[in-house]
Amino acid sequence: MFVDVHTHLTDKAFDVDRKDVIERSGCIALVNNGYTIQDNRETIALAKKFPLVKIALGLHPSETAVLSQKEIDAEIDWISKQKCIAIGEIGLDFTYEGQEKQIVSFRKLIELALKKDIPMIIHSRKAEKEVLDVLEEMKAKKVILHCFSGKVKLVERAEKLGYTFSVPPIVNHSQQFQDLVKKVSITKLLTETDAPFLSPKKGERNEPAYVQISVKKIAELKGMDPKEVENSIFANYQRLFF
Numbered sequence: 712m713f714v715d716v717h718t719h720l721t722d723k724a725f726d727v728d729r730k731d732v733i734e735r736s737g738c739i740a741l742v743n744n745g746y747t748i749q750d751n752r753e754t755i756a757l758a759k760k761f762p763l764v765k766i767a768l769g770l771h772p773s774e775t776a777v778l779s780q781k782e783i784d785a786e787i788d789w790i791s792k793q794k795c796i797a798i799g800e801i802g803l804d805f806t807y808e809g810q811e812k813q814i815v816s817f818r819k820l821i822e823l824a825l826k827k828d829i830p831m832i833i834h835s836r837k838a839e840k841e842v843l844d845v846l847e848e849m850k851a852k853k854v855i856l857h858c859f860s861g862k863v864k865l866v867e868r869a870e871k872l873g874y875t876f877s878v879p880p881i882v883n884h885s886q887q888f889q890d891l892v893k894k895v896s897i898t899k900l901l902t903e904t905d906a907p908f909l910s911p912k913k914g915e916r917n918e919p920a921y922v923q924i925s926v927k928k929i930a931e932l933k934g935m936d937p938k939e940v941e942n943s944i945f946a947n948y949q950r951l952f953f
């Protein structure tokens with residue numbers, strides 16, 4: 712009953728063995744996060760082929776930073792007409808330029824998630840506080856912070872706001888994520904991989920089967936049984952998505 716709420720199985724890194732990767736994932740749900748105009752369409756096509764793959768549609772801040780406002784609005788309108796279980800990957804990334812533009816689009820995508828009443832899966836880099844500011848102001852509730860690297864104070868603030876954190880397998884060696892897991896209630900944790908990125912094994916491709924690494928580590932950090940962690944995370948997934 713493992714879940715990967717943030718993955719990119721449409722990536723060309725999986726072109727050679729996508730079917731095998733999905734079959735050996737051990738997961739009951741693989742939420743593929745569309746992040747470009749093309750990737751959103753590929754996400755829908757992939758879900759048609761593999762029932763384990765669930766659809767999240769969005770525009771990554773690296774895209775909203777560079778696309779024209781007309782292109783962005785047309786895509787948001789297109790997403791609004793699609794069936795999806797979440798809006799993602801969306802967010803703010805201030806390692807890219809166009810911060811104001813990113814914020815305008817981020818707001819529109821949050822609005823869409825609120826209108827559809829589905830979770831939003833949030834990317835934040837060098838903009839963790841700004842992301843929380845916008846989400847709080849817009850009264851977003853079904854929020855999943857993907858790979859959240861904000862300071863302890865921001866983690867506390869996000870938890871107070873009722874947001875959920877999806878934990879990547881790099882928790883195995885990342886002190887920052889270990890601290891986050893120890894701090895945050897098990898009822899507010901999910902598992903993700905961001906595959907093919909963020910591999911727990913240096914220089915290798917990441918894949919959804921590695922959510923089991925996160926579950927094991929969460930169990931160790933929380934002094935819980937791995938099966939209990941697996942069940943809790945599945946319950947969190949169901950509560951949030953359905």
Ligand SMILES: [Zn+2]
Nearest residue numbers: 717744800905
């Ligand atoms: Zn991602």
